[in-house]
Amino acid sequence: MKVLVTGGTGLVGKAAVDRLLEAGHTVRLLSRHADDDARQWPRGVEPHSGDVGTEAAVAGAAEGCDAVLHVAGIVAERPPDVTFQTVNVEGTRRLAREAKRAGVRRFVYVSSLGAERGQSDYHRSKLEAEHVVRDEAPAGWLVVRPGNVYGPGDEVVSLLLKMVRALPVVPVIGRGDQPFQPVWHEDLGLALARAIEREQPRETVLEIAGPDITTTSEVIDLLEKLTGKNAIRLPIPEALAKLGTGVAEAVGLDVRVTDDQITMLTEGNVIASGGTNALTEVFGVTPLTLGEGLGRLVDTMPERLPTEGTGALERQRYWADIRGSRKSAEELFHLLRGSFNELTPDALLQVGVEPGSHAEMKEGNTLTMALPLRGNIQVRVLDISDLAITCITLQGHPLSGAIRFVFEERPGGIIRFEVRSFTRPSDLVDLIGMRTFGKVAQKTTWRSLVGAIVERSGGQGVDGVQEEETRLHGQDAEDVENWVEELVLRKKREQAPTPGGAARDKAA
Template identity: 70%
Template sequence: MKVLVTGGTGVVGKAAVDQLLRAGHTVRLLSRHADDDARQWASGVEPRTGSVGSDQAVAGAADGCEAVLHVAGIVAENPPESTFQEVNVEGTRRLAHEARRAGVRRFVYVSSYGADRGESPYHRSKLAAEQVVRAEAPPGWLIVRPGNVYGPGDEVISLLLKLVRTLPAIPLIGLGDQPFQPVWMEDLGLALARAVERESPRETAVDVLGPDVTTMRGVIELLGGITQRSPVLVPVPEFMARMGTQALETVGIDFPVKEGQITMLKEGNVLPEGAVNGLTETFGVTPTPLGEGLGKLADALPEMLPSEGTGTLHRQRYWADIQGSRLSQEELFEVVRTEFYSLAPSGLLEVGAEPGSRTAMEEGATLTLEIPMRGHIQVRCVDVSDCTITMVTLQGHPLSGAIRFDVTQVAPGTLRFEVRSFTRSADLIDRIGMRTFGKVAQRATWRGVVSAAVDRSGGTAPAGVEEEETALHGKDAEDVENWVEEVVMRFRRGQSPEVGEGEGVKG
């Protein structure tokens, strides 16, 4: 069947789309940038440009669809453009009316655990949206209330992972002992796909949470074990946290909990003893233990493209023309690809900085690196072809961009090994840091890698290690951004599920 999905590019929505595709269904994706968003799936996803905030965009969106999965919503307001009332409540009303008009057989609304009792503005808006569904959605509707969802790019646990990897100290609300019950995104995605596919339960609300109760402190301790880092935990009184979150975000410092989420933490996010957990008891999903899910998350953070950074895009080139190499072009490339860890200069770059992390540059591999004063950062290998490797930085890196390694034959008997980086700072704080120590360390690192490759070749570089730095503007910067985005999207399509490739929602 064809399913209209809103919010399909977020953590929850993407997981649900993947599971629907695996089960053989097709998806119509409603989003503001649907044509671009749909490129990350190889097939089965039809783009529909628009948003739930527009009557015109929603009109006709469900034509030809048998079901609607409504995930889109906001957890923080940005008035006047984006408010809880307009997006969470009125957006749901628009979708409910459209689903009824189109005669869909199933309308699944993704609410939030605690919406029926929570006092935060977010929870109040989700409850109001639930009331809209009950009154105005077509018969057979279902409300799913997930607990805190974690997965690549989520706004809490992914951010905690970034902080554990990069900071010597992490702020906590109070003692960090507020309990919650997080659910792994793939488990929730499977539950939502089954909710869409099945006829029952109907016209009720189902709570869906993970198998383990934890706290912010507990999550940080688990992440510390995974990353082999032990940041100091700094308790922040609740009133100070409320005053400080907006100020911190204004100057570019991420805080692991937004202002409205402080209220939700106090309200509790744990199933009462004896209550039904729809994840297992309604949808029959085998839950992922928290420790296992965090281990998956550690290698699954999303790529951060050059277009997502701040400031000027810089291109840096470091290369050497090697004469008399004992290795062929292909052999030198294999040394770079499989033994990059041995080329990195000691004290400036450690490859494989976390237990079990990869060291060879294979397509799809995520490498964890340790950099002085920056902690652990990650890059993902998104393309290996024709003696060229392209790696892209992941969220949590001080830079957003791509690094390219090339081994080419520039003349008979002469090989060129080149490292080319296209980067801009990830945010304001990193922009300041990269202007000082970061830039010096980056230059020394890549010069060291090129010099080590010359030594491994057995040849010589009469001109030594050469370098060039250029600030890119206008079309030059746009061309690089488009190139990196296309490489990443091609990689994502290769990783995406094919329609009907498995039995994703059965059970």
């Protein structure tokens, strides 16, 4: 089956695409940058450039497809062009008409739990779009209303995780007791893939949510256990929350919310008593519990690429040429991989600070570290090859970019160990921080690491620990950005499913 998917690069859409590929289907991906977006899957995904914003962009998108999965939508407006009416409502109308024209046999629309009762403009737009689907989509349509979806980088639970890690005080709206029923993104993705595959149920509305009803305060409790942190709760009145939670923003976390998002939160977001949860009852998915999902989330936050930072891209180098080493370059390389935590200064960088977190530099591992005045931050070991280790910063880190540790055998029995950092501050607050304490701490940490390797080698640094700092501009900066993005993309392709590939879910 060939399936046209909109919103296929978002949290929900990507999970659905992965599951469709695992089931042996192919996907046509409708997005503005489809050629680039489709590259994260090695095969099975056909790009189709466009969006639901205009008739011309949608025309022909469903040609030759058997089904349409419409995930794309907005939760916040950017007038005058990006509004709930133009995207959520009229965009759905355009796609429904295109699907009918192309003769697809299945049209699945992803709405929102609470759309029929919610008072926010967002929920009203989703309900209106549901009516559009009923009136204009091909026979066999299905509307799915998921609750709060969480996974790496989502706008609610991932944000709470970043705040717990970074802040001594975590703002909550009211008492933080608003109920919601979050669903893990991969569980929803599997349900959507099965909704596409099956002819029944049809021409109805289904509600989907996770197995646990919880509250903001309860989620924070669980995150504190997982991270080993203990933050004070700061109640924020609803009216003040709609202006933005200034405590978190003061340390660089963008948590500004819209009136609509606050309204949705205070309304609660659960399947009503006596209602059917289609996740388990219709699609037979065995979902992750909230505790299991949060356990995965703490280790899978998205990368923070150099292009996502603020200010100039800086290359920093710290190195030493070691003469008379009693260990080979390969032995020193393995020493760094296995003893990174022991080699860095505890006062500035502690590795493996959260319960069960990794301390070894193993490819794919996420290293959680504590920084003074910044809380817990993370990097992912992205690549290990040729006596070099490349790490990428993750969301919540004060820097956006990559750090590379390289051992090199040079003439005359010299072994060079070098730390190379290619980074920008993640935001304006971190830009200010890096110009003060942050830059001093960074320099001290990497100089100390290089010195520790020299000491553990049993040899001597020819000229001591040396350093160089350069601001990269133009093509030099672009080359680094492209290198990091290609490295991240390569890893995604290696991990991505292919048509008919082995499923990674645990559903019945």
